[in-house]
Amino acid sequence: MSLIFVLFLVGCSRQEYRTCNVDVENNINNYNMTGTYKIYYEDNYVTKIEKQEKYVSNDEYIVNYFDEYKNLEYYNLNDLYGGHAYKVTKQENSVDISATIDMSLVDIEKMVKDQKIDKNYVISNRLTTSGVVKIYESKGAICDI
Numbered sequence: 001m002s003l004i005f006v007l008f009l010v011g012c013s014r015q016e017y018r019t020c021n022v023d024v025e026n027n028i029n030n031y032n033m034t035g036t037y038k039i040y041y042e043d044n045y046v047t048k049i050e051k052q053e054k055y056v057s058n059d060e061y062i063v064n065y066f067d068e069y070k071n072l073e074y075y076n077l078n079d080l081y082g083g084h085a086y087k088v089t090k091q092e093n094s095v096d097i098s099a100t101i102d103m104s105l106v107d108i109e110k111m112v113k114d115q116k117i118d119k120n121y122v123i124s125n126r127l128t129t130s131g132v133v134k135i136y137e138s139k140g141a142i143c144d145i
Helices: 002-012 060-081 108-113 129-138
Strands: 016-026 031-042 045-056 084-090 094-102
Touching: 016 129, 031 129, 045 060, 045 129, 060 084, 060 094, 060 108
Parallel strands: none
Antiparallel strands: 016 031, 031 045, 045 094, 084 094
16 A cells, blocks of 8 residues: 555655757857757746757867857856756867756855846746746747747
């Protein structure tokens, strides 16, 4: 009987996710960026975000810029707010970023204070699913329903 109860509890607390995708062609700065963002949530609060981004350019300067900038950006996000695990990989004509944000380790209160996250996207120091979807949609992403 207790095994059935445990299975019921596990089944009810199933983590769901939404996916957002973006494809930006920046002809002025000579690069293309594609990204996929998998937003995991429970009870409408984000628990984890998995990010895959790729910046492609034939311009060596642009590729070097994104390599340096993204390494610094994720280092600073993790240093200031915690919860960010990432890998930035430079190829000949591209930079690939793979990152996971564990929201249980992120200092949401500090991010709101520093205006890195809009306070309207947070309830009780927890990032809402609709809030993070709005963040990605404001950057041109299309999110599933």
